[in-house]
Amino acid sequence: MKYILGLVFISVLMVSCAKEEQHNFKLKGYVKGLKKGTVYLQKQQDSLIITLDSLEIKGNPNFELHTDLEEPEILTLKLDKNDNQENWVSFFADSGVTEVNSTIKLFNFNAKVKGSKQQEVLEEYLSTLLKLNNRNLDALQSNFESNKNTSFGEQQEKSLRQKYTYTIQFALNHPDSEVAPYLAVYEIPNTTVRYLDTIYKTLTPNIKESKYGKLLKETIDLRLAQESN
Numbered sequence: 001m002k003y004i005l006g007l008v009f010i011s012v013l014m015v016s017c018a019k020e021e022q023h024n025f026k027l028k029g030y031v032k033g034l035k036k037g038t039v040y041l042q043k044q045q046d047s048l049i050i051t052l053d054s055l056e057i058k059g060n061p062n063f064e065l066h067t068d069l070e071e072p073e074i075l076t077l078k079l080d081k082n083d084n085q086e087n088w089v090s091f092f093a094d095s096g097v098t099e100v101n102s103t104i105k106l107f108n109f110n111a112k113v114k115g116s117k118q119q120e121v122l123e124e125y126l127s128t129l130l131k132l133n134n135r136n137l138d139a140l141q142s143n144f145e146s147n148k149n150t151s152f153g154e155q156q157e158k159s160l161r162q163k164y165t166y167t168i169q170f171a172l173n174h175p176d177s178e179v180a181p182y183l184a185v186y187e188i189p190n191t192t193v194r195y196l197d198t199i200y201k202t203l204t205p206n207i208k209e210s211k212y213g214k215l216l217k218e219t220i221d222l223r224l225a226q227e228s229n
Contacts, residue, residue, distance in 0.1 A: 023066035024095040029077065033104035034061040040078040041065040069095050072118045072178045073211055079107055092118035092179065121179040125170050132162055164188050168195050175202040181212035185219055193223040 027041055034057055041053040052067040052075070065077075072094040079087035081104070089100060089111040098115030102108075113119055167188045171180040184199045200208070200216050207213050 023068055025067050025069045025093060026097045027065040027075075027077065027093075028097060028099045029063045029065070030099075030101045031057075031061050031079065031104055031107065032102070034079075034081075035059050037079060037081040039063055039065065040076075040080065041067060042076045042078055043073065044076075069093060071211055072116060074182065077111075089113070092116055092122050092182075094118055118178050121174055121177045122182075125167075125179065125183065128170075129163065129166065132166060133159070164191050168199065171199045172202055176204045176207060178207060178210050178212050181207065181210065181216040184216050185212060189219075193220055193227065196220050196223070 029039060031039075036059070037057045039055050039057060040051050042049050042051050044050070053065040055063050055065060057063060067075075072092060074090055075093040076088050076090045077100050081087060087107045089102065089108055091098065091100065091113045092115075094116035096115070098113065098119070100111055100113050102111040113123070167183050168191065171183050174180045180199060180203060184196055188195075196216065197220050200213070200220060203213055203216075208217070
């Protein structure tokens with residue numbers, strides 16, 4: 001009898017391990033102070049938010065979520081604390097392991113992500129963009145304190161131009177990363193189609209065939225069709 005039970009246990013363990021090995025992406029998370037809530041691994045598909053995996057937290061702030069990725073793409077870790085607040089962090093995921101560490105307070109702001117090479121490129125972009133934004137805020141405050149005639153609207157327009165210029169240049173400098181077409185589609189949607197086309201033409205062949213490379217091509221074709229009407 002013990003022998004039979006042992007075989008059953010081993011069989012269940014093998015099935016469990018095989019099931020876990022089917023997933024090529026693992027998110028290892030830790031949220032300091034989290035004792036109760038639900039974490040969701042999600043992605044946007046067209047206009048829908050798709051939940052890929054979820055886990056109810058019961059005292060342990062460490063958790064794992066899994067899914068299968070066909071290629072690198074943006075995923076979102078959402079934390080539901082039943083407080084009617086938006087608690088989420090987005091990151092560039094690729095097959096393998098990504099780690100997200102944060103705190104229950106200021107979950108979005110304190111999140112640290114370690115994982116894919118695409119995430120490293122995205123963080124490089126976001127880090128410089130944050131410095132540009134801080135510099136523009138300092139300039140706006142300085143203009144206000146010195147009673148200069150630069151209006152808030154003019155300063156905003158200047159900041160937007162700087163963001164678009166920086167984003168275009170960053171994308172052109174990273175033609176071998178999925179981050180480049182992603183930024184072109186989602187960060188500078190209103191730039192001229194000529195710049196979008198320039199970014200697309202610099203992409204390496206495999207990036208052109210990626211999810212965001214194809215989406216950038218669709219965006220360009222749609223804009224050209226609209227402008228021709």
